[in-house]
Amino acid sequence: MNGANDGRSPPSSREAEPEDEHGDSGPELRRPPIYVLEGNTLHTRLTRELGVKYPFVSDGMAFVALPPLVIAVSEAGGVGMLGAAPEPADVLDVRLQAIQAGTQRPFGVNFLLVPRDGRHPTTREHIEACVARRVPIVAFQGGMPPSEWVATLRAAGSRVWVQAPSGEVAQLALALGVDGLIAQGRQASGLNQSTTPTLALVRELRALTDSVPVLAAGGIADGLSAARALFHGADGVWVGTRMVASVEAHAHPAYKQRIVDGDAGDSDVTTVFGREWPGHRMRVLRNGVVREWTGREGRAPMPMATAKRIGTTRLFPGIPGGPLVDVPPHSAFVPTPDTEGDLEEMAMPASGASMARIESVLPAGQIVVEMMERARRVLADPHGLDADADEDGRG
Numbered sequence: 001m002n003g004a005n006d007g008r009s010p011p012s013s014r015e016a017e018p019e020d021e022h023g024d025s026g027p028e029l030r031r032p033p034i035y036v037l038e039g040n041t042l043h044t045r046l047t048r049e050l051g052v053k054y055p056f057v058s059d060g061m062a063f064v065a066l067p068p069l070v071i072a073v074s075e076a077g078g079v080g081m082l083g084a085a086p087e088p089a090d091v092l093d094v095r096l097q098a099i100q101a102g103t104q105r106p107f108g109v110n111f112l113l114v115p116r117d118g119r120h121p122t123t124r125e126h127i128e129a130c131v132a133r134r135v136p137i138v139a140f141q142g143g144m145p146p147s148e149w150v151a152t153l154r155a156a157g158s159r160v161w162v163q164a165p166s167g168e169v170a171q172l173a174l175a176l177g178v179d180g181l182i183a184q185g186r187q188a189s190g191l192n193q194s195t196t197p198t199l200a201l202v203r204e205l206r207a208l209t210d211s212v213p214v215l216a217a218g219g220i221a222d223g224l225s226a227a228r229a230l231f232h233g234a235d236g237v238w239v240g241t242r243m244v245a246s247v248e249a250h251a252h253p254a255y256k257q258r259i260v261d262g263d264a265g266d267s268d269v270t271t272v273f274g275r276e277w278p279g280h281r282m283r284v285l286r287n288g289v290v291r292e293w294t295g296r297e298g299r300a301p302m303p304m305a306t307a308k309r310i311g312t313t314r315l316f317p318g319i320p321g322g323p324l325v326d327v328p329p330h331s332a333f334v335p336t337p338d339t340e341g342d343l344e345e346m347a348m349p350a351s352g353a354s355m356a357r358i359e360s361v362l363p364a365g366q367i368v369v370e371m372m373e374r375a376r377r378v379l380a381d382p383h384g385l386d387a388d389a390d391e392d393g394r395g
């Protein structure tokens with residue numbers, strides 16, 4: 001085994017190649033990355049570090065990635081990540097217990113570090129819950145975790161990953177001593193500050209470090225897109241939108257169907273949702289409210305500053321008896337099976353590049369296995385990679 005995914009031999013020849021407007025390298029046919037075809041399986045540094053079968057990580061999506069999805073992905077041979085929404089540490093602990101009752105395999109928790117209405121959704125108590133339950137991977141997005149949290153988690157045996165939308169953020173994370181980077185490209189759904197296409201960002205972060213795994217996030221939703229990410233030097237893929245359209249995802253059925261029906265041009269980056277996070281851009285399905293406010297997002301009302309309500313939902317989805325709350329307009333609540341109201345007014349994170357590759361709602365385990373087995377076959381025949389090269393820049 002050798003090659004970029006081991007961190008022993010970065011793809012320096014590819015870094016020098018010019019990129020087209022989609023962030024892809026030129027037309028020259030590249031050689032297959034032999035490092036991912038060990039013994040006819042798809043092993044990378046990620047699979048070896050974690051002892052998992054596939055270099056597949058399902059994104060820790062707030063509201064949607066709850067224990068059933070985490071368990072299904074980890075049991076299928078990938079790594080399931082729990083999405084920690086703004087909820088108290090004791091709710092997180094209930095979810096961790098449920099996951100550990102359902103799988104012995106590696107899993108993780110994904111935390112948002114963006115303050116909301118001046119309050120931080122992730123606290124020292126959340127970190128302590130992860131330490132107490134010996135969570136194998138703890139990932140952060142939206143800011144840098146305090147160095148003390150990183151030290152505490154690592155001392156307890158957790159791996160700490162940070163989602164980086166740029167090389168600058170990746171460098172800050174590396175200086176903190178993190179164990180992995182998630183390259184969040186501009187195609188990625190949800191909170192997204194990136195202006196760099198996914199594959200270009202993978203190459204950029206790969207060039208920054210040989211010492212930790214780099215995962216590719218944004219627009220990866222089938223075997224071909226996964227193969228291309230590995231080909232460009234990623235050690236694994238971090239998959240969001242595709243997993244919303246899984247049986248186990250805690251997403252509203254109509255939201256799942258919109259992802260199945262959606263295509264490359266059907267998502268937008270907007271600040272019209274999560275107005276309590278000023279300036280934070282989200283990639284979402286283009287629905288009625290996105291269309292209505294395009295070009296004047298800054299004038300949309302703050303969720304709590306209006307008496308209007310667009311529906312109801314459970315504050316702690318999936319927790320029996322969790323409080324039922326009103327949904328204000330322009331909030332970042334994502335429609336779950338607990339939600340009632342008009343989806344045309346709600347935030348539905350989704351990537352167009354991913355939606356173009358999604359044909360149906362499937363069991364999560366089937367998605368993992370089919371995507372990875374197809375990626376393995378594609379990597380054995382690199383012609384398939386270049387033929388599809390222009391998918392990458394589509395939102």
Ligand SMILES: Cc1cc2nc3c(=O)[nH]c(=O)nc-3n(C[C@H](O)[C@H](O)[C@H](O)COP(=O)(O)O)c2cc1C
Pocket residue numbers: 059060061062064083084110111112140141163184187188189190191217218219220238239240241242244334348349350351353354
């Ligand atoms: C429903 C949904 C919720 C998300 N919530 C979070 C979140 O809570 N924290 C986070 O770091 N990223 C979140 N993301 C974004 C992902 O981390 C990731 O960057 C993205 O899903 C990758 O792009 P893809 O959807 O094309 O796979 C969310 C994505 C979706 C679809």
